Amino acid sequence: MEQIPEELKGLLGKPELQLGIGDLAHVTGVSQSQLRYWESKNYIQSIKTSESKNRKYSLKTIGEVHFIKNFLDEGFTLTAAVKKAEKRKEFINFMRKVIIDRFEALTEVDGHPAIDLGPLEGQSDQNIFAILIDQEIILRLLPAK
Amino acid sequence: MEQIPEELKGLLGKPELQLGIGDLAHVTGVSQSQLRYWESKNYIQSIKTSESKNRKYSLKTIGEVHFIKNFLDEGFTLTAAVKKAEKRKEFINFMRKVIIDRFEALTEVDGHPAIDLGPLEGQSDQNIFAILIDQEIILRLLPAK
């Protein structure tokens, strides 16, 4: 068994993970001029360090832009899309927290790679493991080691 | 209950998520000249599209660079660090698969946000839910809806 490196878990919440405007535009399919306009209206934020004049975007913002874009594509106005995306943000944060808090350790079960997801409620001696068997993920309850 | 948008899950495996060399250097703490050298030795790959001469790096490569960097910091030679990182890659892919395959739906349990992680092995009528209660994640076994 080995610990999941802090760096790996951290990647998902790391404020250091940031993209330039070209990369964000590419990932999300939102144009650079849209991104600049949205920022001018305070719908999204970019990071500007004192050393650089160029925009950087955090992983959090990548998610926000994604959601806004999706609502736009569904036919909402920009302001409506922003509002709807706001609510989705809570869920993104939640997902990230599950990953960061719950992917406790990499291990093996019967020779298969597995992630220890920690104890099941009310059974502190039994943990849930996600196990990779034949390219399928299976959830199994096993004694905590 | 709402489906976890494909885009959100896809973000983690998306080939479109790519960083420039400056951003990768910033996230990982590895210098640009190191990244170029590692690529010249085929330890890592970058994406070069026909339109651009500049390097782009995938999320997969971000993870690889992270691991190599960590082993370097622990005192391994570059070639040893590359070999050790190679093995870790399997685990990264596995973690990603768990997230993509198992974060089935966003829902609520007793008014708390929750993620349906799917059935527990051998109990196809009972699913494991990750529930956010007081900033803590709890795993609970509940009837699948």
Place this chain on the structure above:
DNA sequence: CGTGTAAGGAATTCTGACACG
């Protein structure tokens, strides 16, 4: 309102060479 474009300057990245060791 929301997005695109042309323009000129600023910041970033490119390659190949060379230094150090």
Place this chain on the structure above:
DNA sequence: CGTGTAAGGAATTCTGACACG
């Protein structure tokens, strides 16, 4: 081997203006 730097050119991003609607 593995990394850094100075150099000049190429690609990217910047802002403010203007167009369209």
